[in-house]
Amino acid sequence: GQNIDQPTEMTATEGAIVQINCTYQTSGFNGLFWYQQHAGEAPTFLSYNVLDGLEEKGRFSSFLSRSKGYSYLLLKELQMKDSASYLCAVRDGDYKLSFGAGTTVTVRA
């Protein structure tokens, strides 16, 4: 089976930076996705990494190290609207997505 681990909860202050780590062990690897999910809503796509390194998209960046089975999502200049759950998902050798349980980020004023 697939094993994807991420912290359950994180709290940070408005304007700060938060880093959400994700480690994975999967049968094959064909890319890693990060999704954002606000309470009671559908997940929405944030970022995609398939090669090692950093992908930057505005206030959000995602990093991948395939040799370490590790990724992180970096949220900069935190805003109240960033309070949500962040899901790490790995596309395995069969091109199916396996999700971690999600990290709930709470942004405080």
Added chain:
Amino acid sequence: IAGITQAPTSQILAAGRRMTLRCTQDMRHNAMYWYRQDLGLGLRLIHYSNTAGTTGKGEVPDGYSVSRANTDDFPLTLASAVPSQTSVYFCASSEGTLNEQFFGPGTRLTVL
């Protein structure tokens, strides 16, 4: 408005009843997926379809069936609902298996 819709939004169902959750997308995506989301467990794949006319089993397929008669629709059927199928169900689609998935708004199902 292009997107993916699901119906019903929520449903309370007696155990043993049959139920079909509907999913429709108008983005002409080839691939479609059904997930369930339970607290502490994250999203788990139930069934998928890489293209119209084909379906496959995901991580938790038991008690569920799907069909993909055309590109737009991907219904999920619970033949005889059980309380452990109480969950939030999300349908998703992607242009191909290499692309990001877009999720519908979800169906909250309670089986009593």
